[in-house]
Amino acid sequence: MMIQAKNLYFSYTGSPPYVLDGMNLEIRRGEYVSVVGENGCGKSTLMRLILNFLKPTLGTIRTHAERIGYVPQKNDFSNSGFPITVREMLDSYRRLLKLKDRDIPAESLRRVGMSAFSRALMGTLSGGQTQKVLIARALIGDPDLLILDEPSTGVDLGSQREIYGFLKKINRERKITIVSVEHNLEAAVANSTLIYHLVSGKGHLCSPSQYAGEYLRKNRIGEEHAGL
Amino acid sequence: MLDYSFMRNALFVSVFISILCPCIGIFLVLRRYSMIGDTLSHASLAGVAIGLLTGQNPVLGAFVFTSVCGALIEFLRTYFKKYTDLILTIVLALSVGTAITIISSGRLHANADSFLFGSILTVTRFDMVMVVILSAVSVLALIFLYHQMLYIAYDEEAAKVAGVRVRLINYVFSILVASAISMSIRIVGVLVLSSMIALPVATALQLGRGFKITLLFSIFFSVVDIMTGLFVSYYIGVAPGGFTALVSVAVLVLVLLAKKVSASLRSAR
Numbered sequence: 140m141m142i143q144a145k146n147l148y149f150s151y152t153g154s155p156p157y158v159l160d161g162m163n164l165e166i167r168r169g170e171y172v173s174v175v176g177e178n179g180c181g182k183s184t185l186m187r188l189i190l191n192f193l194k195p196t197l198g199t200i201r202t203h204a205e206r207i208g209y210v211p212q213k214n215d216f217s218n219s220g221f222p223i224t225v226r227e228m229l230d231s232y233r234r235l236l237k238l239k240d241r242d243i244p245a246e247s248l249r250r251v252g253m254s255a256f257s258r259a260l261m262g263t264l265s266g267g268q269t270q271k272v273l274i275a276r277a278l279i280g281d282p283d284l285l286i287l288d289e290p291s292t293g294v295d296l297g298s299q300r301e302i303y304g305f306l307k308k309i310n311r312e313r314k315i316t317i318v319s320v321e322h323n324l325e326a327a328v329a330n331s332t333l334i335y336h337l338v339s340g341k342g343h344l345c346s347p348s349q350y351a352g353e354y355l356r357k358n359r360i361g362e363e364h365a366g367l
Numbered sequence: 368m369l370d371y372s373f374m375r376n377a378l379f380v381s382v383f384i385s386i387l388c389p390c391i392g393i394f395l396v397l398r399r400y401s402m403i404g405d406t407l408s409h410a411s412l413a414g415v416a417i418g419l420l421t422g423q424n425p426v427l428g429a430f431v432f433t434s435v436c437g438a439l440i441e442f443l444r445t446y447f448k449k450y451t452d453l454i455l456t457i458v459l460a461l462s463v464g465t466a467i468t469i470i471s472s473g474r475l476h477a478n479a480d481s482f483l484f485g486s487i488l489t490v491t492r493f494d495m496v497m498v499v500i501l502s503a504v505s506v507l508a509l510i511f512l513y514h515q516m517l518y519i520a521y522d523e524e525a526a527k528v529a530g531v532r533v534r535l536i537n538y539v540f541s542i543l544v545a546s547a548i549s550m551s552i553r554i555v556g557v558l559v560l561s562s563m564i565a566l567p568v569a570t571a572l573q574l575g576r577g578f579k580i581t582l583l584f585s586i587f588f589s590v591v592d593i594m595t596g597l598f599v600s601y602y603i604g605v606a607p608g609g610f611t612a613l614v615s616v617a618v619l620v621l622v623l624l625a626k627k628v629s630a631s632l633r634s635a636r
Contacts, residue, residue: 190524190527190528191527192524192527207528208528209524209525209528211522211524211525218521218522220572221397221520221521221578222397222575222576222577222578222580222581223517223521223577223578224577224578226577227577227578227579228521231514231517231518232518232525232529234514235514235515235518235526235529235530235531236529236530260575260576260577276525
């Protein structure tokens with residue numbers, strides 16, 4: 140088991156109403172789980188609990204990962220004026236993880252096809268390029284759990300295809316467990332092995348085809364809108 | 368000019384502060400915390416007043432009181448998460464209130480005015496020893512914590528995921544800021560001290576380079592600003608702090624103009 144939440148309650152004030160309201164979740168190693176739901180349903184809160192940025196109000200959440208890679212949402216990551224090159228950003232991260240091999244940042248960039256940008260300032264990259272570099276950073280230190288917060292926000296369609304293709308590949312080939320908070324339902328259905336659908340602080344796991352069939356039609360979200 | 372021992376002392380201290388201030392300042396500016404530098408430099412006046420009142424060295428008093436205020440800012444963040452500017456107002460009220468109360472009581476055995484405007488005449492041997500010790504400790508801490516502090520400034524959440532103890536390092540950083548400020552008040556003075564911390568960094572940021580190069584240029588501009596300010600203020604007979612601040616602004620304007628001219632020339636080609 141990679142992530143286990145039991146009777147999990149969370150409220151930012153410490154008392155009801157709860158953002159997460161007695162939810163249970165079990166994610167096995169090697170899964171690619173997309174967490175979906177309406178705005179304000181607790182997706183990002185759940186992610187922050189998994190990352191241990193927040194503590195549960197009640198109940199427990201345990202992550203059994205040896206190393207976690209984290210890709211923040213690009214919109215939250217608005218530090219574009221910061222004077223830092225791609226190489227500096229990755230190399231400092233390597234040092235934080237106390238990894239001695241100096242070639243790791245270059246190798247990580249190569250894997251996401253961004254080697255040519257190693258000397259570029261982070262603030263000069265496009266949305267898709269920034270996302271790829273942040274994925275390269277998350278992969279430093281070979282994590283067994285990768286957590287992403289809306290990886291396609293502010294990213295053009297071509298880059299979205301490349302990013303999801305890459306995520307699917309590392310999930311299959313390297314057995315990295317992926318938990319991705321998604322607003323992009325098409326990407327969630329097309330790429331994940333399981334979908335965790337959160338509604339009013341509670342959720343349940345289902346297969347992508349189940350989700351596409353049951354929930355999209357039940358909630359009358361047009362197929363055209365959802366891109367399915 | 369260097370025949371005078373007070374000038375040699377001032378020069379000695381200036382070299383250290385011109386290196387240390389931008390090293391601390393770059394993290395303050397990039398975390399959008401420039402106003403913390405301003406608040407803590409005002410807090411140092413209360414430390415000076417307490418030092419003079421109790422018969423202790425005022426620079427030591429400034430270091431201790433500014434460190435406490437730095438830690439207090441960090442502590443209050445837990446209670447005022449969404450109103451961080453309010454924290455600075457609270458600390459400013461506490462420290463300036465303390466300073467004014469002590470100075471106006473008439474119980475000080477020395478004049479605190481020189482700390483407001485800065486003076487090259489007042490650097491003592493004890494100050495020089497303190498500057499060497501604080502600089503050595505600060506530089507070692509900066510080297511040791513360089514990547515952690517860089518990441519806390521750039522992406523605090525990623526730093527947490529990588530296992531950086533953000534809270535602890537923020538407290539250490541508060542002490543480093545206090546150290547840079549208490550070292551600088553003798554020469555630069557409380558009123559314009561924050562400009563010494565922020566302006567060389569603001570100038571270096573205009574060059575649009577990576578972090579290391581920006582840091583090196585911040586140190587370069589800081590040395591130029593402080594040395595020019597120190598020497599020229601001596602010859603024209605004004606307080607070094609105020610004149611150094613003017614030099615810093617002039618250098619920033621020159622760099623901005625050079626950038627504009629260079630951009631115009633490039634687009635004309």
